[in-house]
Amino acid sequence: MKIAVWHNLPSGGGKRALFGHVQGLLALGHEVRIWTPPTADETYLPLSGLAPVSVLPLEDPGGGALSAAMRFREPAAPFIRAMENHSALAAEQMSGFDVLLAAGCQRFYAPCIGRFFGGRKLLYLQEPNRPLYEALPRLPWLHAKDPTRMEAVAHGYRLRLSQGLAETELENANSFDRVLCNSFFSRESILRAYGLSAEVCYLGLDTAFFTDRSQAREALVYGVGSFHPAKRIDLAIRAVAGMPGKPPLIWIGNAEVPGEVARLSALAAELGVDFQARLMLGDEEIVEIANRASLMIYAPSLEPFGLAPLEANACGVPVLALAEGGLRETIRPGINGWLASSERELLALATHLGGSPQEIEELRGSSRAEAVERWSSAEASRRLEGHLLQLVGAA
Numbered sequence: 001m002k003i004a005v006w007h008n009l010p011s012g013g014g015k016r017a018l019f020g021h022v023q024g025l026l027a028l029g030h031e032v033r034i035w036t037p038p039t040a041d042e043t044y045l046p047l048s049g050l051a052p053v054s055v056l057p058l059e060d061p062g063g064g065a066l067s068a069a070m071r072f073r074e075p076a077a078p079f080i081r082a083m084e085n086h087s088a089l090a091a092e093q094m095s096g097f098d099v100l101l102a103a104g105c106q107r108f109y110a111p112c113i114g115r116f117f118g119g120r121k122l123l124y125l126q127e128p129n130r131p132l133y134e135a136l137p138r139l140p141w142l143h144a145k146d147p148t149r150m151e152a153v154a155h156g157y158r159l160r161l162s163q164g165l166a167e168t169e170l171e172n173a174n175s176f177d178r179v180l181c182n183s184f185f186s187r188e189s190i191l192r193a194y195g196l197s198a199e200v201c202y203l204g205l206d207t208a209f210f211t212d213r214s215q216a217r218e219a220l221v222y223g224v225g226s227f228h229p230a231k232r233i234d235l236a237i238r239a240v241a242g243m244p245g246k247p248p249l250i251w252i253g254n255a256e257v258p259g260e261v262a263r264l265s266a267l268a269a270e271l272g273v274d275f276q277a278r279l280m281l282g283d284e285e286i287v288e289i290a291n292r293a294s295l296m297i298y299a300p301s302l303e304p305f306g307l308a309p310l311e312a313n314a315c316g317v318p319v320l321a322l323a324e325g326g327l328r329e330t331i332r333p334g335i336n337g338w339l340a341s342s343e344r345e346l347l348a349l350a351t352h353l354g355g356s357p358q359e360i361e362e363l364r365g366s367s368r369a370e371a372v373e374r375w376s377s378a379e380a381s382r383r384l385e386g387h388l389l390q391l392v393g394a395a
Contacts (some may be wrong), residue, residue, distance in 0.1 A: 001392055004094040005034040005051075006087075006113045007103035011044035011254040011280075012226065013307050014126045017182070017203050018103045019045040021124065024204075024381025025101075025388075026050060033097070035090040035113075037083075039106060044254065044280075054093065058086045076164025083112045091116035098392050102176070108168060110194070114175035120391040123176040124201070124384075127186050127304040128193035132166050134302070136230060170194055177391055180384070182305035183326035189304065201387060204380025205310055207372045209283070212316030212364070213291045219247040219357070222293045222317075224286070224308035225300055227256035227277065232322075233264050236297040239320070239347050241271035243354025248274040249297075250289055252281050290315035294360050295353065296337075299346060303327060309337070314371035318363035320353065322346055330375075336367040 003025060009015040022032055032051040036042065037058035047053055059082045083105075090113060094100060100121040105111040109129040114121050130136060140162045144151050173179065173190075179198040181187050190198045221240055225231035233251055240249045249268070261277045268275030278285075290296075296312040296319045305326040309319040319337035321327045331337045338353070340346035353360055 001099060001388060002031045002097045003033075003388065004097040004100045004117070005032055005047075005103070006036070006090060006100065006111065007034070008037050008040045008105040008107070008111065009103055010106055011041045013305070014104050015041060015045055016307060017124070017126065019047065019050075020204065020206070020377050020380065021101070021103075021384055022047055022050050024377055025385065027378075028381060028385055030385070035093065037086050054090075056086055056089050056093075058082055076161050076168065079107060080112075080164065080168050083108065084116075087112040087116045091118070094119075099388050101388065108165065108172055110169045110173035110176075112168070112172050114172055120394070121176050122178045122180065122387060122391055123173065124180045125173070125186075125190060125198065126182055128190050129165065129169055130189075130302075132162050132169075133193045136301075177394075178387060180387060183329050185302075185326045185329065186304040199387070201383050202375070202380060203305060203307060204375050204377040205307060205314060205371065206377050207314045207375070210287060210290070210311045210314035210371070212314070212368050215291055217294045217361075218292050219245060220250065220289075220293045221247050221295050221297055222250040222252065222289055222312075223297050224252045224311075225298075227251075227253040227260040227264070227279075229257065229260065231300045233260075234267055235299045235343055235346065237264060237268050237271060237273050237275055239297055239299075239350035241273050242347055242351040244351075245354065246273055247294075247354070248276060250276045250278060250293070252278045252286060252289065254280060286311070287315060290317055293317055294357065295320060297321075297346075297350065298327070299343070300325075306330060310371055310375050313337070313367040314375075316364040316368045318360055318367045320346065320349055332370065334363075336363065336370040 007018055025032055034047050034051055034053045036055055038055055094117055100117045102111055102113050102123045104126055173194045173196055179196055180201040181190055181198040182203050184200055187198045187200055190196055223236050265275055290312055296317050298309050298319055299322040303325040312319055313336045319331055321331050321339055323339040323341050331339050333339050338349055340349050
């Protein structure tokens with residue numbers, strides 16, 4: 001197949017998933033070419049090392065012909081127009097390709113490209129645009145209590161912005177012939193947000209790269225995820241604070257909300273935890289840390305899937321996680337980790353495991369076996385290929 005790929009992804013799990021998709025499809029003998037706007041992050045796991053990448057312009061969303069008054073009434077309109085122009089140009093260059101594989105967009109999680117590409121098209125959607133539909137930390141349509149006039153005006157602006165983005169995103173999602181997602185939890189989230197029935201196509205990982213090097217383990221805990229309140233790194237710090245000996249906690253993140261590392265570091269200092277924040281590490285450094293660590297703690301809010309825990313498993317590290325989101329589909333208690341039903345239970349489990357290192361050691365081998373047997377990148381690529389072939393065959 002000749003497969004056109006489009007994305008506007010930042011660094012992080014979505015980009016890692018797309019990198020695996022492209023790598024796997026190429027290994028299966030397909031031709032792949034990629035289109036992006038300049039806002040996509042091509043410094044993290046660059047796709048240009050795998051296939052040709054065309055970076056097409058995206059006009060300044062703050063500019064354009066709309067008056068200031070119109071932009072206030074329709075705040076999403078300039079960016080929508082800019083992305084539509086970009087998508088029309090990309091779709092024109094994709095002429096002759098058998099199928100479009102679209103990944104996520106930083107602004108529209110379901111991208112505009114589906115409305116412009118004329119052939120068969122598939123969207124791999126990691127999750128819906130959660131800030132439009134979830135309390136993160138507050139639902140976008142709720143008023144502040146007793147707002148000032150300026151707060152009320154700002155709220156009205158945000159509400160119109162959210163409405164414009166949501167309407168466009170729904171239209172975008174409906175333009176694809178098939179929508180795939182990473183977990184049954186994400187399938188339900190997409191159904192709630194868009195009313196669309198997506199199909200689960202599980203991700204995989206390179207278990208030859210993420211591997212257990214059979215070296216001595218340290219009393220070390222680690223975690224992976226952006227330095228953002230939704231990742232609940234503060235819960236991991238509190239969990240380590242309750243473990244006997246308070247082992248060091250290394251946290252690896254690809255991005256930071258301003259001030260978050262300082263806030264977490266202050267909490268760790270208060271609790272006597274050796275908290276080490278590591279930003280933008282390479283994969284080799286991540287594998288090195290995983291092969292030193294004994295345990296991963298992972299407790300983000302409603303994580304749709306979570307590749308990082310499976311990468312830890314592949315390196316022989318069991319995972320202590322909250323039973324939320326897609327983690328209920330990937331962490332099997334007693335095999336590759338432990339699932340806590342609440343934050344309170346997670347804290348108690350961390351304390352227990354800290355005093356029983358033999359329980360952690362007993363799951364090292366089965367954690368690695370679970371990653372190899374159930375979550376290989378080769379199997380994930382064949383699953384995705386099957387969906388693409390079905391679409392092309394239906395043309």
